[in-house]
Amino acid sequence: MVSPSRAAAAHLNLDTRVNFVQNPMQRVCRDCGRTQAWGDDTVAIIAGARAEGQNDSRVTAWHDTKRYAWLLGLAVPMLPFLAGSLVKATGLSLFWWFGPIFLFGIVPVLDTLIGKDSGNPPDSVIASLEGDRYYRWCVYLFLPLQAASLVWACGKWSGGTLSLFDSLGVAMTLGVVGGVGINTAHELGHKSERVERWLSKVTLAQTGYGHFFVEHNRGHHVRVATPEDPASSRLGESFWAFLPRTVAGSLASAWEIEKGRLQRKGKPALCIQNDVIHAWAMTAVLFGMLLGIFGLSILPWLLIQAIVGFSLLEVVNYLEHYGLARQKRPDGRYEPCAPRHSWNSNNVASNVLLYHLQRHSDHHAYPSRRYQALRSFEEAPELPSGYGTMALLATITPLWRRTMDPKVIAHYGGDLSLANVHPSKRKKYGLQ
Numbered sequence: 001m002v003s004p005s006r007a008a009a010a011h012l013n014l015d016t017r018v019n020f021v022q023n024p025m026q027r028v029c030r031d032c033g034r035t036q037a038w039g040d041d042t043v044a045i046i047a048g049a050r051a052e053g054q055n056d057s058r059v060t061a062w063h064d065t066k067r068y069a070w071l072l073g074l075a076v077p078m079l080p081f082l083a084g085s086l087v088k089a090t091g092l093s094l095f096w097w098f099g100p101i102f103l104f105g106i107v108p109v110l111d112t113l114i115g116k117d118s119g120n121p122p123d124s125v126i127a128s129l130e131g132d133r134y135y136r137w138c139v140y141l142f143l144p145l146q147a148a149s150l151v152w153a154c155g156k157w158s159g160g161t162l163s164l165f166d167s168l169g170v171a172m173t174l175g176v177v178g179g180v181g182i183n184t185a186h187e188l189g190h191k192s193e194r195v196e197r198w199l200s201k202v203t204l205a206q207t208g209y210g211h212f213f214v215e216h217n218r219g220h221h222v223r224v225a226t227p228e229d230p231a232s233s234r235l236g237e238s239f240w241a242f243l244p245r246t247v248a249g250s251l252a253s254a255w256e257i258e259k260g261r262l263q264r265k266g267k268p269a270l271c272i273q274n275d276v277i278h279a280w281a282m283t284a285v286l287f288g289m290l291l292g293i294f295g296l297s298i299l300p301w302l303l304i305q306a307i308v309g310f311s312l313l314e315v316v317n318y319l320e321h322y323g324l325a326r327q328k329r330p331d332g333r334y335e336p337c338a339p340r341h342s343w344n345s346n347n348v349a350s351n352v353l354l355y356h357l358q359r360h361s362d363h364h365a366y367p368s369r370r371y372q373a374l375r376s377f378e379e380a381p382e383l384p385s386g387y388g389t390m391a392l393l394a395t396i397t398p399l400w401r402r403t404m405d406p407k408v409i410a411h412y413g414g415d416l417s418l419a420n421v422h423p424s425k426r427k428k429y430g431l432q
Contacts, residue, residue: 062125064372065117069352070138076180076353077145080153083173096166099173103312107388110349118346120375135372139355142184143203149177150206150290157301158294171301175308178207180353182313187355189213190367201279205286207309210279211254219253220317221367225326225341226334227420231314235323235408235416236425238397242318243311315391319343319383320360323408325420337364339380340411346376350386358387381411 075082079099086095095101121129129135153174157167181203189200189212197213204210216231223229230249233242258276259269267273287302324341326334339361345351351358355371361380362369383390384403394400412418416429426432 062122064121064129065119066348066352066372067134069348070135070355070372073138073353073355074141074145077142077149077177079177080149080170080173083170084152084156093163093166093169096162096169097172098169099176103176103388104392107349107353108385108392111347111386111389114348116346117348117351118376121373126369126373129373130370132372135370139184139187139371140199142181143199146177146181146184146203146206149174153301153305154290154294154298157298167301168304171304172308175305176312178305178309179312182207182209182212182309183316183354183357185213186216186357187371189217191370192368201275201282204279205282207306207313208280208283208287209306209310209313210282211251211276212310212313213279214258214275215250215254217367218257219250221337221364224337224364225321225324225420227325229321231317232321232420233318233323234420234422234425235405236401236422236428239315239318239394239400240397241422243314246314246317247310312391315394316357316387318394319387319390319404321420322404323419323421324381324411325418327418339365339377342380343383344376344380345383345386345390347386350388354387358383381407 079102083095083098086098087093153170156162156170162170185200185203188196188203191197201210201213204212220229220231223232225232227234230246230253233239233246254276255269258274262269262271262274265273270277272278287299290302291299320343321341322343324343326337326341328334342360342364344360345358347358356374357363357371359374359376361377362374366374384407393403408419409416416431419429421429421431
């Protein structure tokens, strides 16, 4: 039987001479004596692999230490079920609020206890890593679990057994599922496969935020870290000021982007080919079906969970580019997006739950790159902690500014003329 490394090397027309002793379970390097596990989760790569005609090459093994941890992301759409189980086991109705408890309490603790992982897959393994369909199923399985939790929550609301406080707790927990679901849609929506892009729209239906599919890909990624981007927060801007600006601005941006696309095709904005209308129609159909099955009494809770869900997206948008700015070149165009234009984090727990969203600089460099292959950059500015902690901090404006404003100032060496500063706060930061 041909070993995985030799099969891959043969396929790539590479030299397969290696300085390893191999057995079916492990590989021992004769040079350093290091033992490396050999299994399905080990990706054999060619380090310093030669192009055809070169002589020297060496095979090493790269192991994705988080390979099976990615399955833990499926715990998020299970949160409503876990909440119900905890209420039943303990008799404490507080656990209907388990979603916020998990996101803003448990995840930050796990981020602290587990720590960080800044390891990157080598360039030579990126293609094979992205081609491993196991990682795609870690994302795909989120969707049926999300749908099941939505239906389950509607059943609880319509059952008449929950108090107002309990129903609100279920809505908040389901909102966490919907908010993380937007991140799942984000991962799918950047891909070229039509099925994945359609699944992205389906995932966004729960929160009624389907226009994100249009605005994020064709708006935010073009204007990121500029004053023109409604999804890039400005130095001195609180989250509570940013939220209405980005919600309204992103909606308007999505409509204008799609209107322009259709006009170039000679079609009106109000037509069946409009992607924004498509996405909103999915929400209308979904909510209509749920209301038809469970009754009008669930409508307020559906709206609350949707608001919670897209607010979670926007608090993440808020912290990802806070105060960072791309500079204008002499020709009036902005410089290309670089690692220095996104805040990053390598905290393992939140990265696993959010499909490496915190490696945000590489995502902007390669938007279609799959989450398992995203890399960390040493030169990228880093958040003090993972997104769970920072999202909570963002809602408390004085603590956020005390934590992040000095980081923005340090990032620009004290020259805030280079930062993206809120217009009304320019004098506060010593700018004209």
